[in-house]
Amino acid sequence: MKVLTPDTTVSEGPDRMLSERHLSIVRLVLPKGKTIKRHRSLMTVTVVAIKGSIQFHTDDDVTTLVPGKAVVMQPGEFHWLEAPDEAGEVMVVHGVLAQ
Structure with missing residues (x-):
């Protein structure tokens, strides 16, 4: 087992x-007014909101992530994030899923 602890700095x-x-x-960690540019991953991506509010965009949709809400994307799907109204934090898991 590994225990992971966030760097609070x-x-x-x-x-x-x-x-x-x-x-x-x-x-x-995304402060209010900041954006993470459009990008993609070669792995499956799961994003889980843990604090605040973040707008999560794909080429076809936008959803507001608030604590407890999550999105899962397939490899190669373009996405970007922004915090237009308030700061937010998410956990991002990139992984190769077992078949």
Whole structure:
């Protein structure tokens, strides 16, 4: 078992909690007014809101992530995030899922 603890000194951007070949876990802190540019991952991506409110965009949709709400994307799906109204934090898990 691994116990992961956030770096509480990170007040903006990524807090890389785990980085392995087929699995990455990142706590992402997004201050009000900030945006993470459009990008994609070669792995399945799960994003879980843990604090505040973040707008999560894909090319076809937008959803507001609030604590407890999550999205799951397939590899290669473009997405971006913004915090237009208030700061927010999400946990981002990139992984290769077992078939």
